[in-house]
Amino acid sequence: MQPFTLARPASLEEATRLAAAGAMPLAGGTELLNWMRLGIAAPARLADISRLPGLDAIAPLPDGGLSLGALARLNDVAAHPAVRAGYPVLRQAIHKAASAQLRNLATIGGNLLQKTRCAYFRAEESLPCNRRAPGSGCAALHGLNERHAIFGWTEACVATQPSDPAVALAALDAVVVVAGPAGARRIPLGDLHLLPDAAGAAADTALRAGEIIVAIELPGPAPRSAYLKIRERESYEYALVSAAGALVLDGRTIRRARLALGSVAMKPWRLPAAEAALAGLSLDDTAALRAALEPAFAEARPLSHNGYKVPLARNAALRVIGMIAEGHAP
Amino acid sequence: MTPMDPAPLRRDLVRAASLAALAPALPVAAQPAAAPAAAPTLRVNGAVHDLAGLDPRTTLLDWLRERLDLTGAKKGCNEGACGACTVLLDGRRVNACLVLAATLDGRSVTTVEGLARADGTLHPVQQAFIDHDAFQCGYCTPGQVVSAVACITEGHAGSEAEIREWMSGNLCRCAAYPQITAAVQDAAARMARGEA
Ligand SMILES: Cc1cc2nc3c(=O)[nH]c(=O)nc-3n(C[C@H](O)[C@H](O)[C@H](O)COP(=O)(O)OP(=O)(O)OC[C@H]3O[C@@H](n4cnc5c(N)ncnc54)[C@H](O)[C@@H]3O)c2cc1C
Ligand code: SF4
Ligand code: FES
Ligand code: FES
Numbered sequence: 001m002q003p004f005t006l007a008r009p010a011s012l013e014e015a016t017r018l019a020a021a022g023a024m025p026l027a028g029g030t031e032l033l034n035w036m037r038l039g040i041a042a043p044a045r046l047a048d049i050s051r052l053p054g055l056d057a058i059a060p061l062p063d064g065g066l067s068l069g070a071l072a073r074l075n076d077v078a079a080h081p082a083v084r085a086g087y088p089v090l091r092q093a094i095h096k097a098a099s100a101q102l103r104n105l106a107t108i109g110g111n112l113l114q115k116t117r118c119a120y121f122r123a124e125e126s127l128p129c130n131r132r133a134p135g136s137g138c139a140a141l142h143g144l145n146e147r148h149a150i151f152g153w154t155e156a157c158v159a160t161q162p163s164d165p166a167v168a169l170a171a172l173d174a175v176v177v178v179a180g181p182a183g184a185r186r187i188p189l190g191d192l193h194l195l196p197d198a199a200g201a202a203a204d205t206a207l208r209a210g211e212i213i214v215a216i217e218l219p220g221p222a223p224r225s226a227y228l229k230i231r232e233r234e235s236y237e238y239a240l241v242s243a244a245g246a247l248v249l250d251g252r253t254i255r256r257a258r259l260a261l262g263s264v265a266m267k268p269w270r271l272p273a274a275e276a277a278l279a280g281l282s283l284d285d286t287a288a289l290r291a292a293l294e295p296a297f298a299e300a301r302p303l304s305h306n307g308y309k310v311p312l313a314r315n316a317a318l319r320v321i322g323m324i325a326e327g328h329a330p
Numbered sequence: 331m332t333p334m335d336p337a338p339l340r341r342d343l344v345r346a347a348s349l350a351a352l353a354p355a356l357p358v359a360a361q362p363a364a365a366p367a368a369a370p371t372l373r374v375n376g377a378v379h380d381l382a383g384l385d386p387r388t389t390l391l392d393w394l395r396e397r398l399d400l401t402g403a404k405k406g407c408n409e410g411a412c413g414a415c416t417v418l419l420d421g422r423r424v425n426a427c428l429v430l431a432a433t434l435d436g437r438s439v440t441t442v443e444g445l446a447r448a449d450g451t452l453h454p455v456q457q458a459f460i461d462h463d464a465f466q467c468g469y470c471t472p473g474q475v476v477s478a479v480a481c482i483t484e485g486h487a488g489s490e491a492e493i494r495e496w497m498s499g500n501l502c503r504c505a506a507y508p509q510i511t512a513a514v515q516d517a518a519a520r521m522a523r524g525e526a
Contacts, residue, residue: 004387034428099498
């Protein structure tokens with residue numbers, strides 16, 4: 001790890017000022033320390049925001065939603081009564097992420113800013129990777145890409161965003177509240193992560209220099225929601241594919257559906273056309289549900305080694321609807 | 331049910347306690363009771379240690395092992411993946427390899443060395459690991475034991491399946507998992523009966 005200095009800002013204003021001057025925020029540190037060890041990041045200064053007062057609060061919003069302070073630890077978010085009762089998809093996504101001890105450190109804000117697990121990107125030696133060294137190429141494009149993207153990739157980068165909570169938050173239409181040198185702004189979760197562009201892999205997120213995530217706001221509860229994570233072992237493993245679903249039901253009829261897929265693109269992948277097609281269908285008409293989902297997967301562009309992800313993702317989307325249906329049979 | 335983050339009140343108490351215990355230990359710097367300016371300290375297994383002058387890169391794990399000679403917590407992967415470095419931070423289990431020691435002013439750490447009673451009586455989890463032969467080479471064991479203590483106090487040891495899920499952050503290359511699971515289950519029962 002290269003040398004750095006450590007500042008402990010006492011307020012959010014001081015933290016954004018430090019960040020604008022180039023300091024990197026340190027929250028749980030579970031990503032940042034590993035980046036510094038691998039040389040993915042080499043900040044000269046860290047701003048320890050982990051104990052900034054109030055930023056770990058979880059509190060109801062006047063509109064019936066819920067505000068998650070960016071510094072709330074993952075385990076505390078999942079254990080909160082309002083999350084437990086109103087947002088099972090988020091609770092499940094968190095409990096399936098990382099490990100019990102990591103979730104005591106990892107913050108919900110930091111989780112959204114984690115980088116891809118692409119093995120070329122995380123390699124100790126220097127390999128062609130446009131995200132590590134712009135212009136060096138993408139070793140995964142024709143290399144080992146079985147865990148890579150099927151949607152939204154370019155030849156410059158075919159990686160995926162690995163966060164589980166982000167997928168749940170995308171399905172919930174969460175909004176990321178940030179504070180920065182130019183004031184506060186709100187970023188819909190679907191706009192936080194950036195797909196790779198055609199030239200270089202560019203930035204991961206829409207955050208600007210000096211901006212700090214203050215909170216993640218959830219609209220009203222989604223009690224009929226669930227998260228399905230498919231992976232090579234039952235626990236403590238990143239997803240091959242995941243699916244988050246939130247339904248509004250009228251008896252056994254879907255009134256409104258929201259679906260997001262994980263580990264298929266560099267951002268949580270919402271399925272707007274399928275969501276529209278699902279409205280009005282019966283939970284018991286599996287053939288119709290499958291037909292509603294199908295067109296979304298016709299657009300998939302699998303790579304040389306990840307064709308399996310297309311049916312896996314489609315089946316995951318169908319199954320998560322089934323999980324919600326089973327959990328709430330009349 | 332994860333215990334909630336320690337309330338500010340508790341953190342202040344910990345800090346106050348640390349400062350009190352520090353006072354006689356500091357020879358020259360007879361600091362007046364003005365708390366905020368005091369040297370940063372960290373309590374480990376009840377004893378207060380000075381954090382001043384630390385290279386900010388020092389992880390809690392390296393600090394425990396290299397400075398305090400508390401070599402119970404092990405360095406397996408040094409990237410959060412194996413759990414061998416698990417310690418309790420303000421009562422909650424964390425990976426010591428992912429925490430910078432210099433950020434821990436006023437907080438409290440328990441390592442595997444701090445689990446047994448002063449008279450040497452083992453913690454019920456330690457005893458259960460012996461009774462169930464829950465280790466082979468022993469490298470992962472301190473992390474398993476500390477993690478198991480937290481797993482039980484969190485209320486995540488209700489069934490074999492729940493233990494396996496909530497202990498999955500601790501890898502065992504010797505694959506003593508069945509024995510570890512049995513030990514955690516047994517220790518949870520002993521602790522519930524108040525044998526702790
Ligand atoms: C072994 C292992 C397994 C894992 N498995 C999973 C998994 O299965 N699923 C999953 O979803 N995740 C997984 N993770 C990732 C883990 O969840 C993230 O590392 C964690 O959530 C990051 O949060 P943090 O608070 O530790 O971030 P940090 O490491 O502190 O920060 C990460 C980045 O975000 C920035 N940052 C942090 N907070 C803010 C803020 N409020 N405002 C602006 N910038 C900020 C930092 O500057 C840094 O750039 C795993 C990690 C490890 C080590
Ligand atoms: S997929 Fe992206 S992160 Fe992986 S090697 Fe290619 S450019 Fe790098
Ligand atoms: S050494 Fe910390 S988790 Fe492996
Ligand atoms: S006992 Fe050898 S690694 Fe667990």
